[in-house]
Amino acid sequence: MDQNATPIIDALREFDQKNITSYDVPGHKRGIREDDFQKLVGKEVYLMDVNSPVGMDTFAHPKGVIKHSLELAAEAYKADNAFYLVNGSSSGVQIMIMTVCYDGEKILIPRNAHKSVTNSLILSGAVPVFMEPEINQNFAIASGMTLKTIQKYVEANPDAKALFLVYPTYYGACADLEQIIEYAHSKDIVVMVDQAHGAHFSFSSALPKSAAELGADLVVASTHKTGGSLTQSAMLLHNEGLVKYHSIKKRVLMFHTTSPSYLLMASLESSRKLLATQGEEIFHELVHECRKVKKEISKIPGLSVLDENEGVTTMTYDPTKIVINVTKLGLDGFDVYDIMFEKYGIQMELAEPTIVLAVIGIGDTKETIWRLVDAFRDLSDTYYGKYEMLDIPEEIVYVPPQILSPRQAFYADKVSVKIGEAVGRVAAEAVMIYPPGIPICIPGELITAETIEEILYCQENSDCVQKDSKEKDHILVVDDSTE
Numbered sequence: 289m290d291q292n293a294t295p296i297i298d299a300l301r302e303f304d305q306k307n308i309t310s311y312d313v314p315g316h317k318r319g320i321r322e323d324d325f326q327k328l329v330g331k332e333v334y335l336m337d338v339n340s341p342v343g344m345d346t347f348a349h350p351k352g353v354i355k356h357s358l359e360l361a362a363e364a365y366k367a368d369n370a371f372y373l374v375n376g377s378s379s380g381v382q383i384m385i386m387t388v389c390y391d392g393e394k395i396l397i398p399r400n401a402h403k404s405v406t407n408s409l410i411l412s413g414a415v416p417v418f419m420e421p422e423i424n425q426n427f428a429i430a431s432g433m434t435l436k437t438i439q440k441y442v443e444a445n446p447d448a449k450a451l452f453l454v455y456p457t458y459y460g461a462c463a464d465l466e467q468i469i470e471y472a473h474s475k476d477i478v479v480m481v482d483q484a485h486g487a488h489f490s491f492s493s494a495l496p497k498s499a500a501e502l503g504a505d506l507v508v509a510s511t512h513k514t515g516g517s518l519t520q521s522a523m524l525l526h527n528e529g530l531v532k533y534h535s536i537k538k539r540v541l542m543f544h545t546t547s548p549s550y551l552l553m554a555s556l557e558s559s560r561k562l563l564a565t566q567g568e569e570i571f572h573e574l575v576h577e578c579r580k581v582k583k584e585i586s587k588i589p590g591l592s593v594l595d596e597n598e599g600v601t602t603m604t605y606d607p608t609k610i611v612i613n614v615t616k617l618g619l620d621g622f623d624v625y626d627i628m629f630e631k632y633g634i635q636m637e638l639a640e641p642t643i644v645l646a647v648i649g650i651g652d653t654k655e656t657i658w659r660l661v662d663a664f665r666d667l668s669d670t671y672y673g674k675y676e677m678l679d680i681p682e683e684i685v686y687v688p689p690q691i692l693s694p695r696q697a698f699y700a701d702k703v704s705v706k707i708g709e710a711v712g713r714v715a716a717e718a719v720m721i722y723p724p725g726i727p728i729c730i731p732g733e734l735i736t737a738e739t740i741e742e743i744l745y746c747q748e749n750s751d752c753v754q755k756d757s758k759e760k761d762h763i764l765v766v767d768d769s770t771e
Contacts, residue, residue, distance in 0.1 A: 289363050291564035295353040296557045299344055300336050300550060313339050313547075338550050347372075347548045348541055357557045364564040366490055367500035367507070367525035369533055371540050374552040377484040378404035379543050380508030380524040382411060384480045385452070387506070387531060387539045389414035391695075393449040396441050399687050400430040401454055402482060403725045406718050409694040410731070416694065417445050418687045421457075422603070427594055427613050428642040432456070432463035432603055435471060442475055450478040455499055456486050458638070458724045459594065459645060460609030464602040466502045473503070478530045484510035486606065487523065488650060491567030494575040496604060500525040506536065514608070514649040517559035521552040562650065574648055575607045577657045582610060584661045590616040590672035591664060610646040610660065617668065618675025622749045624667065632663040638723040641749070689734045692766065697731035701767040704757050707743055710735045713765035717756040721746050735765065
């Protein structure tokens with residue numbers, strides 16, 4: 289197929305030229321009345337924001353331009369089928385798990401999975417078996433899963449229906465996915481992959497291969513994160529085999545709006561074209577510059593940068609993720625996150641107690657990447673040697689006992705208690721820093737002293753803690769008074 293083709297964009301352009309008077313939705317009628325948003329973004333956005341007029345296509349049963357566009361996406365991403373998502377990768381995770389796992393069925397999941405996985409477990413009723421990922425102690429961050437660890441969990445849970453993997457992790461760690469998929473399939477276990485932070489994979493020889501190319505059954509990729517499409521747009525990829533097309537399509541329509549945004553679908557199509565036709569050249573240059581910048585930052589006093597060859601020998605790293613340990617400056621990652629924005633006009637992706645993360649995407653250039661060097665050099669000049677190195681607790685990914693399934697805990701009667709008094713209770717809500725959105729505790733888990741310590745530390749040092757209970761010093765737990 290011709291990857292230069294843009295059927296949706298061409299159809300939108302053709303429709304605009306017809307000067308149609310609209311008596312259908314949306315109600316802004318292609319921007320006839322100017323409002324403040326139109327003044328901000330221009331009338332062209334409104335002209336392209338159509339529903340499903342004659343000559344376009346329908347998402348539920350595509351026969352024309354959407355069908356053609358999805359076929360192009362599947363070929364580009366090296367999958368059998370592709371679906372556009374206009375509610376982000378979170379909806380894709382829900383679709384994957386709801387397609388494969390029914391109430392009471394086991395699914396193997398790394399404990400450093402995104403909060404959308406927790407929500408999917410609540411919706412499906414699937415029972416999680418949480419696995420402990422590898423830990424990079426030098427940077428106090430969780431990495432990916434090894435084949436050996438997965439084999440251990442599969443042997444202990446031979447009735448597991450599915451294996452859910454994160455590839456890459458938020459920090460770029462990539463497991464030996466090809467061997468893991470081959471092993472899981474030999475056990476008739478469906479492999480689902482959260483490739484939210486690897487939408488650019490497979491489009492350059494300088495990058496890891498995509499999970500779809502390696503044979504995963506279902507893959508979700510956040511095209512907006514690194515591939516250049518608009519925020520909230522993503523791809524769901526499917527390989528025919530253990531999961532049938534009709535099953536995944538049915539769930540896509542269940543979780544998808546019946547009025548998908550043509551703006552978002554057009555941006556996905558445009559991103560696919562750019563990745564497929566120029567991705568090799570663009571990412572070859574970006575990876576080259578990233579590696580040079582990492583070397584420069586590593587020379588700066590008080591800073592260290594995650595090496596792509598560091599850690600587990602079977603694991604590689606996405607070279608476009610720049611993970612910087614800042615603790616020798618006497619600052620934690622949350623301090624540096626704020627300083628970089630307020631003093632240098634730089635928005636980092638996220639902060640953790642020990643690190644900050646920069647994500648490089650297809651829109652970056654040599655110039656944008658090298659701005660990091662100047663900013664961190666000045667940061668070091670300002671802080672290095674002025675303060676004692678922070679003593680950050682050793683990172684562990686502790687998997688507490690799962691007393692109830694997330695679904696059971698979600699629907700159970702709840703009470704709000706002070707966080708410091710919650711040890712030994714069963715969590716009825718998820719608590720996390722967002723980003724990255726990896727829960728510190730999950731509904732149904734036993735709350736331990738370690739859980740409380742981490743929550744309190746994060747609350748004291750970050751403004752990004754998310755939880756359901758209104759009071760900052762409280763947490764929702766399962767009401768055990770009726771037992």
